[in-house]
Amino acid sequence: MSKIDFYQLDGQILKTFLTILEVSSVSLAAERLGVTQSAVSHTLSKLRAILGDPLFVRSGQGIAPTETALSMKGPVQDVLDRMRALTDERVFDPKSEELSFVVAANDMQRDLIFPELARNARRDGISLSLELKPSGVPSVALLRDGRCDLILTPLPPDAGDLFQQSLFTGDMKCFYDPAVTTPPKTLAEYMAAEHISVRFALGGTAHRLLKSPDLTEFPNANIKVSNFSGIAPFVKGTRLLATEMEFKRFTSLSDLAMAPLPFATEPATIFMVWHERANNDPAHKWLRNQVKEIGTRLGFRT
Secondary structure, eight states, X not given: OOOOOGGGOOHHHHHHHHHHHHHSOHHHHHHXXXXXXXXXXHHHHHHHHXXXXXXXXXXXXXXXXXXXXXXXXXXXXXXXXXXXXXTTTSOOOGGGSEEEEEXXXXXXXXXXHHHHHHHHHHHTTOEEEEEXXXXXXXXXXXXXXXXXXXXXXXXXXXXXXXXXXXXXXXXXXXXXXXXXXXXXXXXXXXXXXXXXXXXXXXXXXXXXXXXXXXXXXXOOEEEEESSGGGHHHHHTTSOOEEEEEGGGXXXXXXXXXXXXXXXXXXXXXXXXXEEGGGSSOHHHHHHHHHHXXXXXXXXXXX
16 A cells, blocks of 8 residues: 555544544544544544554454554644644634534533523524533543533632633522422431432532531432432432532422522532633634623523
8 A cells, every 4th residue: 555645634634533542433433523434434544554553453342542542642632732723813703613512511501501502503503513421520631631622510620721710609509399398497407317419420429519617527418319310300209308509490400499508508609611722712712602601691590
């Protein structure tokens, strides 16, 4: 096979490589990129010919990267970052762009922000592709490795190459089924009650958002679910209590009653977090501005 001139490489080829590396599947990479599986396979064959390395080999039901592929991850990401920087001053019109973003946000942030954002984009004739994944307790690597473009979270990761901005702030409240029980009137009643909370993938529950001088320990969650939408079905018909941000009354906990906690707590804040490589990109600025606008209005709904 004749050698392919490396000048034939472009940003799309490099992006395809990183996507395959992330999802460990040609078919999943094609789905993520919105192209056919044969297009991804062709791009991979081109890279293999240029580098003289298979890059990915079969492993069980999937594929695994070679040492060469693993060593390329950082340099390829750097090249893409520099390519993006070349366009920082370009004239940006969202209606003339194909916008695509991956956002990490748990149920509440997702449901409060992004349905409206998607509707607004459709109304304005903007081509917008959104992939939303749960953030749990987000890590720096989510952004640093390019696995998502933006994180919305009350527990922002902290690193020198990350930016963050507050979106909205709300009080922590007690959610319960009023047909079965009443909200606790004292801290002792609250601690003695049965609780339900979300257990994050990397450890800890949503109770860690509670910040109060009166609490010496977090309440024990008798039931832990993997996402916030799982709370209401367990609470209905029981004496279980859920302690969550008040905004959840607009989303997954709308069928439950809400009451103040029987002790003083600090408000919780939802932050928007992004990597420095996206800080000046006009498309990413557009996304963050849309999120900020919706988030600011949420602050007046409490």
